[in-house]
Amino acid sequence: MKVYQSTLKEFTEKFFVYMTLGVIASSCLGSVAAMLVLMSGTGTAEIVQMSLVVGVCMWYNASALAQLKPKLVFNSLLFSLMVSSLMVIFHLL
Numbered sequence: 001m002k003v004y005q006s007t008l009k010e011f012t013e014k015f016f017v018y019m020t021l022g023v024i025a026s027s028c029l030g031s032v033a034a035m036l037v038l039m040s041g042t043g044t045a046e047i048v049q050m051s052l053v054v055g056v057c058m059w060y061n062a063s064a065l066a067q068l069k070p071k072l073v074f075n076s077l078l079f080s081l082m083v084s085s086l087m088v089i090f091h092l093l
Contacts, residue, residue, distance in 0.1 A: 012070040029084040030057035036091035
């Protein structure tokens with residue numbers, strides 16, 4: 001929990017810098033996850049997975065661009081990176 005608090009404090013202090021880097025990171029990792037999902041096929045399961053990845057990445061981008069509270073934006077970034085990373089790992093194994 002100490003790592004989370006210190007990272008959140010750093011994110012809050014340099015909000016616009018990390019928000020911009022987060023948009024790039026979330027979008028890039030999300031696009032890799034989307035590519036791997038589509039390489040697996042275009043069935044119902046893949047479309048659901050694709051919708052999840054796109055929705056989570058869009059949520060972070062929207063919350064960052066709307067300049068919501070830093071804690072909400074930070075948590076959205078973590079969630080977006082986690083979902084995209086899990087999709088990448090799932091489709092690489």
